Amino acid sequence: MSRRGATEFAILGLLTVEPMSGYDLRKHFQESLIYFWNESYGQIYPTLKGLARQGLVASIKAEQTGKRDRQVYSLTSKGRERLREWLGLPPQPQPIRNEFLLKIFLGREARDGALGDHVRRLQAEHEKLLAMYLIIGDSVRREHAKSPNLKYWMLCLSHGIRMRRAEIEWCKEALRVVEGSSPNPEPQEGNVRARVRRPVARS
Amino acid sequence: MSRRGATEFAILGLLTVEPMSGYDLRKHFQESLIYFWNESYGQIYPTLKGLARQGLVASIKAEQTGKRDRQVYSLTSKGRERLREWLGLPPQPQPIRNEFLLKIFLGREARDGALGDHVRRLQAEHEKLLAMYLIIGDSVRREHAKSPNLKYWMLCLSHGIRMRRAEIEWCKEALRVVEGSSPNPEPQEGNVRARVRRPVARS
DNA sequence: AAATGCATGTAACGCGTTACATGATTTT
DNA sequence: AAAATCATGTAACGCGTTACATGCATTT
Numbered sequence: 001m002s003r004r005g006a007t008e009f010a011i012l013g014l015l016t017v018e019p020m021s022g023y024d025l026r027k028h029f030q031e032s033l034i035y036f037w038n039e040s041y042g043q044i045y046p047t048l049k050g051l052a053r054q055g056l057v058a059s060i061k062a063e064q065t066g067k068r069d070r071q072v073y074s075l076t077s078k079g080r081e082r083l084r085e086w087l088g089l090p091p092q093p094q095p096i097r098n099e100f101l102l103k104i105f106l107g108r109e110a111r112d113g114a115l116g117d118h119v120r121r122l123q124a125e126h127e128k129l130l131a132m133y134l135i136i137g138d139s140v141r142r143e144h145a146k147s148p149n150l151k152y153w154m155l156c157l158s159h160g161i162r163m164r165r166a167e168i169e170w171c172k173e174a175l176r177v178v179e180g181s182s183p184n185p186e187p188q189e190g191n192v193r194a195r196v197r198r199p200v201a202r203s
Numbered sequence: 204m205s206r207r208g209a210t211e212f213a214i215l216g217l218l219t220v221e222p223m224s225g226y227d228l229r230k231h232f233q234e235s236l237i238y239f240w241n242e243s244y245g246q247i248y249p250t251l252k253g254l255a256r257q258g259l260v261a262s263i264k265a266e267q268t269g270k271r272d273r274q275v276y277s278l279t280s281k282g283r284e285r286l287r288e289w290l291g292l293p294p295q296p297q298p299i300r301n302e303f304l305l306k307i308f309l310g311r312e313a314r315d316g317a318l319g320d321h322v323r324r325l326q327a328e329h330e331k332l333l334a335m336y337l338i339i340g341d342s343v344r345r346e347h348a349k350s351p352n353l354k355y356w357m358l359c360l361s362h363g364i365r366m367r368r369a370e371i372e373w374c375k376e377a378l379r380v381v382e383g384s385s386p387n388p389e390p391q392e393g394n395v396r397a398r399v400r401r402p403v404a405r406s
Numbered sequence: 407a408a409a410t411g412c413a414t415g416t417a418a419c420g421c422g423t424t425a426c427a428t429g430a431t432t433t434t
Numbered sequence: 435a436a437a438a439t440c441a442t443g444t445a446a447c448g449c450g451t452t453a454c455a456t457g458c459a460t461t462t
Contacts, residue, residue: 006302007421013309023441036304040423045443070441080312087313090324091303095450099209100294101239101362106216107355109283110290121293151380152310159304159373166369170362177354210449226413243451248415273413298422 006092007043008051012075012083015057017149019074022048035133035160048073056082107178115178123171130164133157209295210246211254215278215286218260220352222277225251238336238363251276259285310381318381326374333367336360 014020014028022044029038039047048071051057056079060072075083100122107115137157144150217223217231225247232241242250251274254260259282263275278286303325310318340360347353 005421006300006305010305013305013312016309016312021441022443033305033308034299036299036301036308038298038300041443042424042445043422083309084312084314087306087309088317091306091321093328094300094302095241096237096239097209097241097297098239099297101359102209102213102216102236103290103294104355104362105236105239105359106219106286106290107358108352109216109219109286111287114291118294125296149311151383152307155310155377155380156304156308158376159307162369162373163366166365170365173361174358177358180354208449224413225415244415245417245452246450 007039008047008056009083009086010037010039011044011047011051012056012079015073015075016080016083019060019072021070021072023070035129036156051079055079104174116175119171119174119178123168123175126164126167126171130161130168133160133164137161210242211250211259212286212289213240213242214247214250214254215259215282215289218276218278219283219286222263222275224273224275226273238332239359254282258282307377319378322374322377322381326371326378329367329370329374333364333371336363336367340364 010029010033011025014025014033017028020028022041025044025048026039026041048057048059052059052073056076057073058076060074061069100118103110103118104115137154140153140157141150144153147153213232213236214228217228217236220231223231225244228247228251229242229244251260251262255262255276259279260276261279263277264272303321306313306321307318340357343356343360344353347356350356
């Protein structure tokens with residue numbers, strides 16, 4: 001068993017929703033899971049073959065009138081069982097690498113204004129995502145109102161929303177700090193300290 | 204230029220603080236940057252050689268009485284210039300992969316109680332980290348009170364603190380949802396909706 | 407005497423992305 | 435006629451971790 005074979009479980013997992021082709025899987029990753037997961041074709045197609053060889057998924061050659069044939073895969077009961085086992089294991093913490101924070105950490109070496117630009121760009125990005133999540137939330141709630149998946153999917157969205165909001169608040173703080181009156185001065189007037197020790201939000 | 208050669212810049216960056224050996228670099232990553240960056244020996248040593256070959260760092264064979272010789276590397280002005288250029292480029296968004304959220308997303312397939320265990324474990328983890336960051340914050344503020352790096356380093360910590368707090372709040376929400384009275388029921392009584400649409404915190 | 411820490415490195419492996427190859431069908 | 439979309443796949447490459455190899459010095 002490979003130490004981080006999460007790819008195969010991501011695929012098995014998506015196939016619990018409905019039988020799909022590799023192409024469909026890719027779309028689902030890009031359109032729905034992109035906030036916390038993604039897979040490329042280079043991963044998906046070989047992995048599907050491997051899963052089929054192990055009997056965890058079954059492939060059906062779906063012949064379509066006119067169009068090229070699709071290879072549609074569906075989860076087998078063995079596959080579902082395998083997935084269930086994996087879901088019971090404590091999630092592995094993902095390796096953390098944040099290029100943005102690395103640049104902040106080294107901010108002292110940056111040219112004047114560079115950090116501010118980065119922060120503003122990041123904040124705009126997070127605000128765009130936040131707006132998107134809220135809209136997606138509404139449509140998911142409507143379209144899957146009766147789905148037993150709903151509460152879990154909404155939890156994922158809620159996570160995204162909370163993270164975006166926290167990031168936006170941090171961006172505001174960061175802007176105050178990197179564009180503060182002082183170009184590279186003594187520590188701010190209690191600013192940083194207060195920020196760090198008090199509860200984060202209150203809108 | 205490689206598309207994500209952030210490793211070399213992480214190393215150049217740490218060498219702005221002071222000249223270091225590969226061994227020292229590793230320790231710094233593990234002890235200070237671990238929240239947002241890490242490198243293994245397998246990356247550090249070869250990269251250092253590469254950087255030296257390009258004239259971006261200079262190696263000094265520090266002969267020590269008794270102990271084995273250390274290869275200490277220091278940043279050259281060319282290296283500092285290269286770093287500065289990189290700091291000016293917009294940070295690349297890191298590929299997002301969150302095994303935890305993947306399991307939540309597929310929660311419907313999980314055995315009863317599994318998700319709750321995961322969430323509680325995660326919350327405890329985040330609470331431990333939060334406490335740690337607060338302590339580290341105090342000591343950094345004291346020990347580097349006059350360093351021009353202080354404000355940038357505190358910003359990184361502040362980011363960590365905000366993320367930990369947001370994660371903890373989300374964990375509380377998640378526990379309510381996954382351990383709600385209903386085993387796999389109709390959507391909760393407005394619970395999820397309210398959560399998602401209101402401001403996140405109020406402690 | 408054994409274990410731990412300092413210190414430097416290499417080799418093998420796995421995961422994942424990117425780019426490439428192919429080709430049909432549908433839309434503009 | 436060209437461009438976009440559907441659809442499946444492979445090959446090359448890069449990044450990063452893990453495990454291994456070595457050896458001295460210090461602590462237990």
